[in-house]
Amino acid sequence: MRSSRPGAPLVTREVQILKAIADGGTYTEIAADLQLAHASVKNYAHSAIKKLGARSQAHAVHLAWESGLFRRERHGDHAGFAAHRYRDEEPCDDCWAGERAYRAGRRQKRRQEPPSARRGARGRSQVVRAVRGGDRPSEASQSPQEGQAVTEETAA
Numbered sequence: 001m002r003s004s005r006p007g008a009p010l011v012t013r014e015v016q017i018l019k020a021i022a023d024g025g026t027y028t029e030i031a032a033d034l035q036l037a038h039a040s041v042k043n044y045a046h047s048a049i050k051k052l053g054a055r056s057q058a059h060a061v062h063l064a065w066e067s068g069l070f071r072r073e074r075h076g077d078h079a080g081f082a083a084h085r086y087r088d089e090e091p092c093d094d095c096w097a098g099e100r101a102y103r104a105g106r107r108q109k110r111r112q113e114p115p116s117a118r119r120g121a122r123g124r125s126q127v128v129r130a131v132r133g134g135d136r137p138s139e140a141s142q143s144p145q146e147g148q149a150v151t152e153e154t155a156a
């Protein structure tokens with residue numbers, strides 16, 4: 001049985017449920033949202049209340065808010081996922097989903113980026129060098145018609 005003595009740190013589920021209560025959710029709604037048994041939601045809420053040393057659910061929500069507990073908990077993205085790992089716990093479903101999206105995004109970036117990005121960077125610095133080296137070639141390449149006109153004028 002998990003310890004729920006006052007002062008013990010809240011587990012992710014307890015914070016999640018407390019936050020859902022703070023957002024106006026009922027046990028029934030929260031249970032449906034998180035796909036948990038009604039009794040589990042109630043247990044998590046009660047142990048959160050105990051750990052916070054609160055005298056009621058409303059008091060617990062108030063204390064959690066005051067202590068910054070809701071702000072510290074971040075879920076649904078890579079940062080949330082990393083925070084779970086840091087706390088040495090299994091990431092919640094939201095964070096798994098966020099992490100999968102993050103990894104997929106990085107894989108896609110890696111697939112597209114390296115060759116073109118490197119070539120692009122080198123290409124840009126060459127252009128800068130070319131422009132600094134002499135203005136005539138870049139003018140000609142930017143506006144071939146004008147370049148032509150200049151050439152004709154020079155010839156005439």
Ligand SMILES: [Zn+2]
Binds near residue numbers: 095
């Ligand atoms: Zn999470």
